[in-house]
Amino acid sequence: MEHLERGVCMPTIEMNPFSIAIFFDEKKKAEITELLNWSNAILYKIEFQLIKDGYRKCNFLHIDPMNPESMRIIVENNFKYRVLEQVRRYSGFAHKHYKPRNMQEALLFAAVCIDDKSLDKFSKAYMRGDHKTIGLMLGYPKCDVKFFVKHWGKHLDLIYPSAMNSKRSGDIVYFDPRLNIMLRYVGARIIPHFPCNFQCRKAIEFAEIILEYLRKDNPTYTSKLLELLSKPLIFSQVNGIIQSEVFEDEAFKDPLMVVIQSGYSTDTFRLKMVPG
C-alpha cells in the first residue's frame, strides 16, 4: 500500500506475499478446505452486504482487469468505485502490495462505497494514509480503530499488541473465538479487522452481525467455522515468517493444521493462545 512505500510503516523484509495451510490428515484437509472455500466466498459477499445494509460506508476490492466478473458486486449493487492503484497479483492474504511488473499480473485495488461523497472521503483518506477515517468508514468499532492507529507502523501484524491487551494467565493468552483472526490468512475468521483485545465487547458485537449473515447462509458450516476458531493455537513469528499451529486440544500436542504466512517484519514472538 502507498503508506508502506512512503515509509510510514516500514517493512523490514522483502518477500512475495504468501499464505498456505498445511494439514496432517487427508480427511481433515478435505473437510477444512471445503469449509474455508465456503467461508472465503460468503465473507467476501458479506463485506459488501454490510455496505448495503448500512453497517459501513465503504470497502476495498481487488478488480481483475482480465476478468469482468470481479466487478459484478459493484454493478449488481450500484456501488460507486474508484481505482486507487495497480497491485501485483498474490494468493491468499497479504499485508503489502507490490507494483505489478506486467499487465498479466496486475490487479486494480479499488475503493467501493455506497455513494459519491463517501467514495471521495474514503479515497482521499486512503491516499493520505488516514487509518482513523478508513477504519470508521469500514464500520469497525472506535476502540479498535484507535488501537490500529496507535500500533500500525510499529508492527505489521497487530496480533501481538492485541494479545498483550487481552486476558492472560502465565504464558497463555485467552481469545474469544469470534475474534480469532489468527487464521484469517486462509479465510477462517469472522471479523475482518484487528480487535484492540481478544475479548473486546464492541468487536464481539460486530462479529455477531457477521455471524447472523453466516448462519442465514449455512448454519452447519457456521458452527463448524466457530468450532475451528475455538481450537487452541501457537501463533509465532520468526525471521519474517508467521506461523499459526492449530491443535486439537490444550495439551498442544496433536496438531490439526499449520498456517504459514509472510510477515515482512523482524519482530519475533511466540504466543500460546486458548479460547476463553
Place this chain on the structure above:
Amino acid sequence: MTLLVMPTLSCNFKCLYCYNRLLGKNVPEFTKYDPETLAAKAITLAKTINHQEIVLHGGEPLLWNIKHLHKFMDIISKAGYRIAIQTNGSLITDKHIQLFRKYNVSVGVSIDGFPDIGYARGLYNERGEPLISKEVNERIVSNVLRNIEKLVKNGINVGVIIVLSKYNFGDDSKIDRLAEFIKYLRKIGVTSGRLNPVFGFGRIEPYELSWKDLLYGYKLLWYKIRDLGVSYSPYVDISKALLGNFRDVVCWFHGCGFFDSFVWTITPYGTIAPCDRALGFGKIPLRADIYNNPIANSKIRVYALLQTELKNSRNGHIHRGGCPSESPNGDWRHPSRFWRTWDELIEFMSEEIRKIIPNIKLPNNYPNKLEFVEKIDRGCAWNIWRGGFACPQSR
C-alpha cells in the same frame, strides 16, 4: 529432487538420534498398501515431479517381506526407474543381495564407523540408556561391516551415511579412527558417502557437536581423506556448488522449507509428505503444494533468512541456511544450527580449490546474496572463468 518410499516406520534398531521415534503412537508400522499399489503411487509421483530414482526408506525397509520387496522392485524397474535403498545393513541376506543384483539397486548403508566408535547406532531406550551391552552392539556393527563387504563383492553399488557425533568425531583420536574407517571402506570398494552431523532430539543432545567442533573435524578429516579418491558429502557438494553445479548438491543446500522440502516422501499411510526429517513434528505433515504455486514458491525460507539471520553470513547464498530440521528449537524458520560450519567450510573448500586452480573465480562471498539465489533459481549459470552469470534469455 529425492523421492522416498517408506514401506514401514518400524526398525530393528533404536538409535540414539533417530527422528522417527518422535512420531505419535497412531502411526501405522507398515504400509497399508500392497506392493503393487505402493509402486503405482511411487511411479505416479515420480512422473509428476519428473524424477528418475525411487528410494526405499524407513524405518528399516528390509523389515518388509522379501516377496513384497521383490514385487515392488519388479514394477518400479519395469517402469524404467532406478531403485535405491537406505538400510541399517543388519538384515541383509543372500536373497536380498540377489534381489539387489537383479534390479541393479544402489544400497545406502547407515554406519557410524568401526565398532569402537560407531555405537550411537544400535539399541537404546527413551532415556538414552543402552538396551544391550557394548560387546553385543559391537558384534552388530561388525555384522553390518561384513554385509557391506558381501554387497561390494557381489558388484552392488554401496554408499554409506555416517552420522557424526561426539562418539565418532569428538576429538582428534576419534577423527583419526573415522579416517581409518573411510580408508577401510575405500579398500573394500566403497568410495562415496555422506558425513551428516547429528542434531539434537533430547537424548542425543549431549553428544551433538558444536558448530566449531564440527568445522574443526571436517577440516581435519579433509586432510586425512582428500587423496584417497573418495567422494564424501559435504566436501563434494560444496565443491560442486562452488564450481557452479547447484542442481546436484546435497539436499541441505537447497534452501528447503519444512513443508516444501527438496525431498518428497510416500508414507506408510500412502500420503505424500515432505522430507522424512519433518516427521519429528509428532505427526506426519502432508506436503505443501508450494512448488506448484508460482507466487508462493519454495524460496520463502531462503529469502527470509538472507534478510535476517544470514544477512551477514559470507556464504548464505550457497548453503541457503542448511537443513530446516536442524534449526534450533525445532523451528524451521531459523537457519540450521550448523550454518556457521557451512559458511566457514565453504571458505575453506574455496581455498582448497584455488590451490589447484589459482585463477578460478568462485562464487563464495558474492556481495548480493538475494540476487545470487534469484539468478541460480532462474536457471543462470555461474561462469568460473569470468566470475559472472550467464542467464537464459527471457521471452
